[in-house]
Amino acid sequence: xxxxxxxxxxxxxxxxxxxxxxxxxxxxxxxxxxxxxxxxxxxxxxxxxxxxxxxxxxxxxxxxxxxxxxxxxxxxxxxxxxxxxxxxxxxxxxxxxxxxxxxxxxxxxxxxxxxxxxxxxxxxxxxxxxxxxxxxxxxxxxxxxxxxxxxxxxxxxxxxxxxxxxxxxxxxxxxxxxxxxxxxxxxxxxxxxxxxxxxxxxxxxxxxxxxxxxxxxxxxxxxxxxxxxxxxxxxxxxxxxxxxxxxxxxxxxxxxxxxxxxxxxxxxxxxxxxxxx
Numbered sequence: 001x002x003x004x005x006x007x008x009x010x011x012x013x014x015x016x017x018x019x020x021x022x023x024x025x026x027x028x029x030x031x032x033x034x035x036x037x038x039x040x041x042x043x044x045x046x047x048x049x050x051x052x053x054x055x056x057x058x059x060x061x062x063x064x065x066x067x068x069x070x071x072x073x074x075x076x077x078x079x080x081x082x083x084x085x086x087x088x089x090x091x092x093x094x095x096x097x098x099x100x101x102x103x104x105x106x107x108x109x110x111x112x113x114x115x116x117x118x119x120x121x122x123x124x125x126x127x128x129x130x131x132x133x134x135x136x137x138x139x140x141x142x143x144x145x146x147x148x149x150x151x152x153x154x155x156x157x158x159x160x161x162x163x164x165x166x167x168x169x170x171x172x173x174x175x176x177x178x179x180x181x182x183x184x185x186x187x188x189x190x191x192x193x194x195x196x197x198x199x200x201x202x203x204x205x206x207x208x209x210x211x212x213x214x215x216x217x218x219x220x221x222x223x224x225x226x227x228x229x230x231x232x233x234x235x236x237x238x239x240x241x242x243x244x245x246x247x248x249x250x251x252x253x254x255x256x257x258x259x260x261x262x263x264x265x266x267x268x269x270x271x272x273x274x275x276x277x
Contacts, residue, residue: 085148094158
């Protein structure tokens with residue numbers, strides 16, 4: 001009976017995995033299809049370009065005719081700087097809330113957590129007006145700066161972890177003459193590698209997949225990101241689905257690779273409840 005339960009368990013997991021992976025596999029296979037073969041009746045699960053000399057025509061097209069390399073670089077710059085900014089500001093804020101005493105700390109932290117319930121769409125108009133007054137439109141800045149500032153999720157993540165660090169670390173460092181920033185950078189920050197990696201991945205993915213800010217702030221082709229570039233393949237009456245799916249594969253691939261190589265940090269961050277000896 002135990003073996004039967006194990007077989008059923010893994011069978012259910014296999015089915016769930018196939019269902020989860022099917023959209024990506026379908027997208028990947030259709031990136032090797034010609035435009036007319038995607039919606040053929042009956043459906044053809046084997047791409048017509050696969051194994052031919054024109055197999056990579058869709059990929060070559062979006063790189064040569066639609067400058068996909070430039071859009072990918074823009075996305076890496078925006079997502080990378082936004083993620084690094086989040087890591088810096090959230091770790092600093094989390095350290096302050098966890099180790100320092102100041103008037104109104106609990107109220108400020110509660111208000112910060114309350115911002116998690118405020119959708120971006122409700123604040124995007126005043127944000128746009130600020131960016132316009134600063135003269136930052138049609139540049140990287142309006143896509144990076146708002147995302148790089150302190151975030152409620154990251155601050156909560158670091159605060160909860162730093163509160164589990166024994167106060168003896170602060171006492172010992174203070175006796176040695178270390179100030180608050182030295183304690184943060186030399187003692188607390190090296191301990192939180194899992195939290196750093198987790199926030200870096202989450203922030204990078206959120207910025208990479210963001211479409212609202214690029215569409216709102218960027219009008220020049222020079223600054224477009226991959227999510228915004230995907231809209232080029234759609235018109236009012238038609239859509240180039242072979243190019244859309246090819247671009248979608250290329251846009252998903254970087255964050256998929258990053259997540260695969262760093263998923264252990266996320267697991268460790270979610271399961272850690274104290275300081276390891």
